[in-house]
Structure formats: C-alpha cells, structure tokens
Amino acid sequence: MAKNVIVTGASRGIGFELVQKYAEAGHEVLALSRNSDRLEQLKQACLQLNPKAQVHILSFDLAKGDIAAQLMPFIESCFQHVDILINNAGALVAKPFTEISAEELERIYHVNVLSVFKLTQELIPKFSNNAHIVNISSVGGVQGSVKFSGLSAYSSS
Numbered sequence: 411m412a413k414n415v416i417v418t419g420a421s422r423g424i425g426f427e428l429v430q431k432y433a434e435a436g437h438e439v440l441a442l443s444r445n446s447d448r449l450e451q452l453k454q455a456c457l458q459l460n461p462k463a464q465v466h467i468l469s470f471d472l473a474k475g476d477i478a479a480q481l482m483p484f485i486e487s488c489f490q491h492v493d494i495l496i497n498n499a500g501a502l503v504a505k506p507f508t509e510i511s512a513e514e515l516e517r518i519y520h521v522n523v524l525s526v527f528k529l530t531q532e533l534i535p536k537f538s539n540n541a542h543i544v545n546i547s548s549v550g551g552v553q554g555s556v557k558f559s560g561l562s563a564y565s566s567s
C-alpha cells in the first residue's frame with residue numbers, strides 16, 4: 411500500500427536518493443531542504459523514474475523556519491496522515507573546538523537536534539497507527555570526536 415513519507419535534507423546525498431526510491435516504488439513523498447533548484451531537479455528525476463510519482467517539494471530552513479506556523483500547514487496541505495518520517499537533514503561545521511562560534515553551534519543544534527524534536531512533536535497527531543520515525547545520526551555521535559577531530563558540535567549533536 412502506498413505510504414505518505416516525509417524526508418528532510420532531500421536536496422542531495424542520502425535524502426536525495428531516498429526520495430527517488432520511495433517515489434519509484436509508488437509512495438507519495440514530501441521532500442524538504444533549503445535548495446529549491448535541487449529539489450526541483452529531484453522532482454524531475456522522480457518523474458523520470460515513475461511518471462506517476464507524487465513528490466511535494468518545499469524549500470525550508472530547519473535552522474530558522476517556524477515548524478508549527480510555516481511547515482505544518484504545508485504538510486497538512488499534502489497529507490491527511492503521515493506513515494514515515496525520515497529526519498535525515500544534517501548540518502556540520504568542521505573547526506577546532508575553540509573556534510566554533512555561538513551562531514554555528516546554534517545552527518548545528520537547530521538542524522540536528524531541535525528541529526528533529528519539534529517536527530516529530532508536531533506530527534504526533536498526524537502519524538498513522540503503524541508509523542515509523544527514522545532518525546539518521548552518525549557514528550560520530552557514538553564515538554565522539556576522537557576519530558573526527560573538528561566535529562565536536564556535529565558529533566555531540
């Protein structure tokens with residue numbers, strides 16, 4: 411049965427590939443990230459794979475946008491319920507610990523932690539009974555910054 415799927419961080423990398431896989435398999439997908447040109451390319455790529463693909467794209471900044479006031483109305487205009495939420499968007503700054511600014515730290519934590527919490531919270535009433543929430547993290551979150559020097563903000567988030 412076709413599922414309603416939300417993928418954050420869809421403009422490139424893992425998210426870009428995931429959206430194509432879901433669209434090709436006939437699921438309806440909402441793809442979100444900041445880069446609207448890449449999202450449009452993604453939509454076209456999905457239509458090449460499946461001419462009936464249903465892909466909604468939204469340029470949205472998870473570090474700055476208001477999830478309740480701006481993102482939720484768009485989600486509600488696409489889906490009556492959500493079956494799969496993939497919190498894939500990730501932000502990274504690679505700098506020595508002492509050089510990471512407050513703004514950088516805030517942006518990393520907004521994208522990697524706070525928006526994941528907030529979006530999941532907002533979607534609770536919208537999830538179907540057997541819904542899945544997939545939070546994509548990093549091995550850096552397990553190993554800390556020993557192996558990944560310069561990634562203290564990324565790995566801790």
Ligand SMILES: NC(=O)c1ccc[n+]([C@@H]2O[C@H](COP(=O)([O-])OP(=O)(O)OC[C@H]3O[C@@H](n4cnc5c(N)ncnc54)[C@H](OP(=O)(O)O)[C@@H]3O)[C@@H](O)[C@H]2O)c1
Pocket residue numbers: 418419420421422423424425442443444445446448470471472473474497498499500501521546547548549
């Ligand atoms: N690739 C790896 O080896 C690896 C390893 C461990 C963990 N991961 C994790 O896996 C996930 C995907 O990795 P990836 O390598 O595919 O990442 P990527 O190529 O760097 O893509 C990150 C995605 O997140 C989006 N994003 C970043 N900041 C955003 C913001 N403020 N608002 C909305 N979207 C934002 C980017 O889109 P825009 O720039 O268009 O906004 C992009 O689509 C991330 O969470 C990453 O931490 C990846």
